[in-house]
Amino acid sequence: MADYTSLAIGINRYQYIQPLSYAQQDAQAIHQLLVEETELPPEQALMLTDASPWVEQHTTEPTQATIQYWLNQWLPRQPKGLLWFFFSGYGVTWQDEDYLMPIDGNPADIPGTALHLPTVVNQIQQAGFQKILMLLDINRSPGVIAGQSVGSQIAQLAPEQGVSLVLSSQVEEASHEHGALGHGMFTAALLEGLRYYSANLTLDKLSHYLYERLPELSEHHWRPMQHPLIIIPSIESAQEPLLPRLESENIQMAAAPTPVLTAPPIEPKSPQPDPVEAAVSDDPDVLPPELLPEPLEAPPEAIAALNTPDVAAGNEPSLPPFGATPPPRGAVENPTPPPTEPPQPLAAPAVPEPLPRRSQPTQKQQSWLWYGSGALVFLGLLGVLWFFQNRDQAPVVEVPTPEAVDPSSNDSSAAAPAPPTSALPTATENPPAAQPTPSPSVPTTLAESQAILAKARTYIQSNQATGFSQAIAEASKIPPGAPLHAEAQADISRWSQVILDIARGRANQGDFAGAIAAAQLVSAQSAPAHQTAQQQLGQWQAQAEQQKKNSETIRTARRQIRATQASSFSDGIQTLRTIPAGQPGYGQAQDLIERWSKQIYLLANSRARQKNYKQAITTAQLVPQGTPSYDAAQQAIARWQQGKP
Template sequence: MADYTSIAIGIDRYQFIQPLSYAQDDAQAIQHLLLEETGLPAEQALLMTDSSAWLGGKSTQPSKENIFYWLDAWLEKQSTSLLWFFFSGYGVSWQGVDYLMPIDGNPADIPNTGIPARELFEHLKQKGFDQILALLDINRSPGVIAGEPVGSEIAQFAPEMGISLILSSQLEESSHEAVALGHGIFSAALLEALRYFGQDIVLHDLSGYLYDRLPELSEHHWRPIQHPLIVIPSIELAEQALLPTGGTAQAATAIAPIITGEETAREEAIATEENALASEMELETAKVPSLPDLPPLKTASEGNNDNGEVFQDTHPENMPQIPAAEAAKKPGRPKNLSILMGAGAILLALLALFWFGRPREEIAETPPPDPSSAPAIADPDPTALPSPVTTAESPVSTATQNAATAEPQNSTPPNTPETNAATEPPPPLTTEGSRSILARARTYIQTNQASGFSRGIEEAQKIQPGAPLYAEAQADISRWSEVILDIARGRAAKGNFSTAIAAAKLVPPEQAPTYAEAQKSVTLWTEQGKQQTVNNRIIRSARRMVRTNQASSYNKAINELKKVPQGQPGYLQARNLTESWSRQIYLIANSRAARGSYQQAIVSAKLIPEGTSSYNDAQKAIARWQQGRR
């Protein structure tokens, strides 16, 4: 019998937040895979989505009340050793507290309608599971909910509770969905990993797969790159079965030679660490199969991702060619269809003969009319209905037809009535006309869309000097120009330099002071975008160095991050990673000390760099371990 329990929650149709597209599908796919492909009994799997079935006369829709009800009522009946907790939906950090947003969560009242993550995890811990695996596909669509990036608090208290945590993205990133996948990108990678490793999967396998695959899927589907944030409380948990059967899962015995002698220098510590883990690395290499090759990418066009790097547009929805043997089995076309296609081909041939057989002069393109002879036509109202067909009595219609059929040489005498009519200025705007233009301009305004303000400015500019409400129109244009620049600055502050530059370029030149500031900012952001590209390559390189249970790999990755200069784009991300990876080294060292391998624990702890929050804890622990005490 399967010795694990699963709760899968997925929310699309939020009551107070912009809906998601595939969160419900994510949860359903996780439950289906566990039930159908790993043999999990239905009574050990709970699904809570927008449309999940009622159980025992009680709704399973993931409201705040229902989620806590089922955590108490349903989990009380479970007696397995491992709990899978999967959540796909919105999360938010508010005043330093991380919340998961239920279907009735309201951004205007997060503390009362959101679910505090710590409170949720405490509920799970009280149920007596030996191991809890939390898989959180949260932090989607940044900017939808106010607050700081979610996940920082969860990543801190999860290891303290002994909970293994996998977040769908790093704190400074966001999760994304892909139409071609029909899932969130994280959930799609998770499903791939479960199918790839099957019943033998352990947390070390899963984390390694997600580290490699998640960025690949992001690039493949034209989404900003996201990387998983993985926190494992101990090395034993990294090697425990995630789909255990027949009782409590047993931790794999770590194999490492005994290390003698005390190393003091950092470089010597690294060398000792690598020697101590040599046999572990050999076993890992033999155990973990290489990732499956991606299908060949079909290039359609090239573009730029959010980091300014060129990538190729690929289309995973392109279907493979049907083998000849399969094609032969397909029924033939109906006879009537063949007749229709033949008739169509004959008709096309006759049309082509008629068209290309005409004299060259007849099909020659009509020369464009002389602009000087065209009448001045006021811009149409885009909100108005289409105009009825004009008649010969309409002066605009007559002038337009004359201009369209004019000969290349203008044969109209210079002082004819037609010429005088064409040079007459449009009738002056009335107060009502100006008010209508301003009202239309204001309909384009959207809170966070620079393009909407730009369209509003373009419309308001139709009110020329001397027209009624000109001063009011200019005040709007000035204010909207400043808002565009503010939007651009907000994007740049988040590191989205390409979209910041695109917004700043919408500031009209007529607004001289704001335009000058925008141009200065474009120059600065262009340079910062280049720096960001270089630093992102460094960060990606560091991520690839990390191996879940090897302290020396984290240390090498931290040293790689030091190449990102302070004050440059990406520095904060590098600093956060340094903190997170230093904590992982400390956890690895503690795990080794708990097994009595004090010398290995000391070697690992010495790899924690100064200036990190884990450094002082590590130094105190080293002093204890040197005396043979935990």
């Protein structure tokens, strides 16, 4: 791998931005795979991460100054074949310029602290590399850094400068990580593809793999759909190997002689010793341990045979159920079969003798049984009589019954005990009137109303629809007639309008599901905002359904793409054109049509450089009219028809 160089950068612990979880692990995995599995010399591979060791007495912490140092000092000394440039971390677009964020990149000063991506490409090209492969796992968490999505500028610049570019996601998408993978979704799919193809890896094969695998991983791990953005400047770049064959494999293939298959000579068969005979010792009655049979459970007939006098004398028993007596063990050495006795008819199985009957009890024993039985019956009768006698007397002595009370008595209190006064009121008492107690959540004083409003206003600091909804719920605790009720209602109306504005903003960005969720939080206490939200809900729900359908159309078009087949880009463009103007996803479809049209034009140029003008003209004719590449394609067709490059 003498003509290959690798530079891998991965950043987790940003100084001014929310840290990432697996960017450093992404760079380490790519670095280790190239060094350990492709035998890339360690001096031709450099890794810049949060925890990477010093190299050549210089730090490798990926600050802006450190990255610039290695680009200017280390890259020019490396072999000038193929450069693998891998970056995993934050990227941002500022004033239509793409930047990579180093570990000390500050969103407040992007031009002064970030790495200008076109400048990085120029530095790499000035180092003299013949081929450049840029793998950028960026576009993470779009809400972290304000600005446009990164990738548009480098996607336009890469084919013009002959750089093979693989972005982790489309410009309008975001990259994601997952703890189960231990990597970013893109890097996990990339590592799978590198190991799957190994020395047979080409950019064409890698693009096919990523187009299929990355959306599968996103769906499997419940992440938003993520599709790679791949720019291949020429057909030659797509078909050239990215990982050469290992040196150890080349040596083995060169040293290994080609095997010549020859049939073995046929020899006359000679009597072979029986394996059992070869294993038998000198004593024919003793078998080696490896030939001893496993113990078997003997049948009942064999157990009965063990009780015969022959067994007691030390002779082997004969087992009638098996017929003839088995040959002696020494017969194994005799090639001729031993003489056998004529078969005897099978004897009927012996009927087992009946068990001996128990002895009959004596007359004295029978007499004792009769006496004992009679005594038990007598005691049982006495117990029954005692039970009935005591049952009739028990109620009179222990528990007085109502029948025992004198019916002539006029004292009603004697008939039944009076219930406790603490449990039930007497007939002459009037129950006290229920006094309303104030609820702790309903304010009765100005201070309580002020406390409720102060708590409600703390919820709106998040500037999220759910925060305003919680504030409305808290302010609604101030009822009519309570202090500050009018002020609370004014806040509720204002906050409801803010929620409606948030919903509209999400709808304008194409997030109809988020718009619907926000509109459902508009309080009914604010009649104008609630009525407007209900009207918008029906429209947004229809647009959300149409967006889902158009998103599936876009996914179908992406699955049609093959990096080196111009016809696949043309088929994808035709699929995208089924999305009407004004519908959700139309702008995304137009961006893809423009990008794929340029890719067709690049493929036509690659074929023209090979002097294959006829095929180049056929390819250029696939560039659709109305795209930025159409005029350039028509001019190229005119030249190629005259045989001019």
